[in-house]
Amino acid sequence: MVGGGQLARMTHEAGIPLGIRFKLLSDTPQDSAAQVVSEVVIGDYRDQDTLRAFARGCDVITFDHEHVPVEHLRALEADGIPVRPGPEALLHAHDKGVMRARLSELGVPCPRHRIVADPEDAAAFAEEVGGFPVILKTVRGGYDGKGVWFVRTPADAVEPFRAGVPVLAEEKVDFTRELAANIVRSPHGQAVAYPVVESRQVDGVCDTVIAPAPGLDEELAGQAQHLALTIAAELGVVGHLAVELFETTDGRILVNELAMRPHNSGHWTQDGSMTSQFANHVRAVLDLPLGDPRPRAPWTVMCNVLGGDYPDMYPAYLHCMARDPQLKIHMYGKDVKPGRKVGHVNTYGDDLADVLERARHAADYLRGTITE
Amino acid sequence: MVGGGQLARMTHEAGIPLGIRFKLLSDTPQDSAAQVVSEVVIGDYRDQDTLRAFARGCDVITFDHEHVPVEHLRALEADGIPVRPGPEALLHAHDKGVMRARLSELGVPCPRHRIVADPEDAAAFAEEVGGFPVILKTVRGGYDGKGVWFVRTPADAVEPFRAGVPVLAEEKVDFTRELAANIVRSPHGQAVAYPVVESRQVDGVCDTVIAPAPGLDEELAGQAQHLALTIAAELGVVGHLAVELFETTDGRILVNELAMRPHNSGHWTQDGSMTSQFANHVRAVLDLPLGDPRPRAPWTVMCNVLGGDYPDMYPAYLHCMARDPQLKIHMYGKDVKPGRKVGHVNTYGDDLADVLERARHAADYLRGTITE
Known part of the structure; x- marks a missing residue:
């Protein structure tokens, strides 16, 4: 790897x-x-x-x-x-311009978009989609909100062009929430689809994932899984594919981003699914039959643990583990820096409010946001 | 470690x-x-x-x-x-004579036993417990059936003394099955008890573990857990303790062996429990609060995978994973030798017969006993 x-x-x-x-x-x-x-x-x-x-x-x-x-x-x-995945598939994860062009070709619903040449062209694009605000993205190198600009005025449109990388403009979608459809596909074409999840972002960084997405219309969920399976097959993806989606205020889904590797929106599967995204990614890249992606509990919640002001999280373990013996902690062995993703927690159970509260509490406590 | x-x-x-x-x-x-x-x-x-x-x-x-x-x-x-566990506790796992003496002192029910000096003394012990057969064990160095003799005649009693290690004689217990009570105890005295399991041996080697032990009387199960917790507390065990038990034909439980480390009878917890024996062992030795030991499914079955005639088990993966997408394989990275424990499989579900059949099939297929 x-x-x-x-x-x-x-x-x-x-x-x-x-x-x-x-x-x-x-x-x-x-x-x-x-x-x-x-x-x-x-x-x-x-x-x-x-x-x-x-x-x-x-x-x-x-x-x-x-x-x-x-x-x-x-x-x-x-x-x-x-x-695995191969270069022809990864091209679409490397370059958002290539990705958008290909998805549009496949008829996959996306936000309206086009490559823009300069700030004036970005303003022209804004006109085409009904005015500012619009989103500008460098086609390469962005992640966790980096390389993405929320552009309210023509003046805001200057900065994105500074890096000298082509810039993709996208309409600002009116969405109620973000979803993710995660699937795993093997070289011989077998694929499994995880339940579609709700992904909550804070400052452009994934914060909470709820599996399955609460109250999601069954037909829309099926459509999202179908989209992800189609994209994987058409692009020749092998391994885990995360398709990040917007659920729009008018009840549609639009593709936001693709990731061709295990993904933050799939971390819940470690404790919430019969086969984790990581196990299935390994099985896929080795061309082994895939494992059952179904959930093991009615609800699973993942919250990311961000670094806070305390470099040593060990003392917080005592509180979190004692408070919730079912809590699953996953730490990355990283030095704690404020705002850095250093781990995540998973909780599962029958009662969503309880499962959410337990994950939220643990993540906040580990970060040091609350000390109870 | x-x-x-x-x-x-x-x-x-x-x-x-x-x-x-x-x-x-x-x-x-x-x-x-x-x-x-x-x-x-x-x-x-x-x-x-x-x-x-x-x-x-x-x-x-x-x-x-x-x-x-x-x-x-x-x-x-x-x-x-x-x-952790400390030397004073481990003494009892090192030496079966010390273990039996201490358990008897604590009033823990054990098979009748005593150290025997020579083959004649072993014959005398047999007389005391109602005649042959009896079990002879070297007090140190045995595992997986090694260092244990089933002695039917005075002549059989010669071999066990050859190693020059003290020999413990035990009555041959009339038992219906073997059970194991697994608990984890931390230095500050917190302890968790896993459900009591049934452990099936073949040629003295653990073959199948069923969690929980089917049809086990609730009171007897509680008694087994209580026994294990008492032994851990009295002996000062820290970490995982496996207490192997006989369930006798007259409805009692007797302690067979102790193991002060993660144990084969607890491998089912990796996929069948909220917190695996390994995770809880780590938490115990680090004096972290322990995780919930409760099962995640009505039934979990573990079958050991023994080496067979085929050195490369990889092709068998294709069959096993394709046949049962819920199968959990755990391989040890060991070279395959006939009869050697090289891995285990876990299955879980609502229907015991189905769960048992799936684990058995996978273990047999990986060994090469069946090719379907």
Whole structure:
């Protein structure tokens, strides 16, 4: 696996029971996954020789993130190493312009959008969709709200062009909430769909995920799963695909973003589903039959744990574990910095209000927002 | 953790979400746990200097097996390293003679027993308990049926004395089945009890575990849990304690063996309980509040996967995973040798017959006993 973040850490955890020998390419030995994996190569994935040397002897390569240049992936394939998901699929996760063009071609409902050349063109786009505000995004390099601008005036439209990366303009969608449709697809074409979840963001960062999305119209849920399965099949995705969606005020769903790897909106599956997204991602990239994605409890809630003012979270464990013996804590081994994602918690049960309260309380307590 | 077997492997897996830095003392780099842990020291735990050097800088030491000499554990404690479970508790797991004497003192029901000096004394013991057959055990060094003899005649009683280790004689109990009461206890005295399970042995090796034990009288189940909690408290056990029991034909329970570490009869908890034995063992040795031990499904079954004639089990995965998408496979990364425990499978559900059949089928298929 390329990349030493928490997704690699949790993928390794899920691979242990399958008897997988897991090899990691990590930036530093302190990276989240590098702390827990036996076979770690420290190196820069942006360097093609490093990447090719790392991949030698691997049965298959997969990824913790979407930043590996496509030409490097093609070089691995030329070396005879299966890359999953492959470069042709990952192109769409690398470049939001390519993604939007392809999805539109497939008839997948998206916010209205087009590439804009400069601030004036952005203003023209705003006119086309009924006026400001609009969303501007650099087509590459954004995540967790970075590389995305909420543009209210022509003056706001200057900043996004500074990086020299093409800029995609999208209409500001009137939505009631965000959803995510997560599926896993294997090379031989088997696919499983997890229940569609509600994803609540705070400051552009995923904060809470509720599985399944409360009160979601069954037909809309089925439509969302179908969309995700179609996208995966058409783009040739192998492994986990997260399709982030808007549920609009007029009852439609529109695709917001794609992620071709395990995803924050699927962390609930570790404790809430029969087979976690990480286990199914491993099974998919190894072309093993996929596991049952169904939930094990009526409700599961995930809350991200962000770093707060206290560098040592250990004392907070005592409170959280004693208060809620069913709480599932997942920490990433990261140094605590204010606002940094350092872990998440999962709770499950029959009563959504209770399940939500328990996850919220634990996440806030671990962060230090509340001390009770 | 001292010892690189599958128990350490699965303890590491359970420690990853807790953000634990896990350090391993392993005999070889090929050992089951050494394959998946980042920080591995290769060395011999029987060498006190090796063990002390390994332990330096650890917050706490725990064990994959019960073979570390007690004097070494005392040396670690003298160095200021917490050892959990501690040497005074582990004494009872090291030496069956000490264990039987202590349990009898506590009024814990055990098979009739005494240390016997030689084959003639064993014959005399047989007379005392109503005649042959009786069981002879070396007080140290036995596991999985090794170091245990089923003695039908005075001539059978010669072999057990050959090792020069004291021999314990026990009456042959008339039992309907074997049970196990698993509990976890923390240094501050909190304890949780898992449901009492039925454990089926084949040739002295654990084969199948059913949780909870079908049809077990509720009072007897409570008595078994109470026994295990009492033993843990009286012996000062910290971490997981497995109490293997006989359910006798006349409706009593008698203690067979103790194990002070995660145990094969608790592997079902990985997929069948809210908190696995491994997670709770980690929480106990770190003196963190314990997790909820309750089951997540009406029935959970574990079957051990023994090595068969096929060294590569990977092709069998395809069949097993495709046949049963809810099957949970846990492999240990061990080379396959006929009869060797190389993994286990867990299944869970509402219908015991179905859950049993699925686990049995998968274990047999992985071993190669059936090819369907």
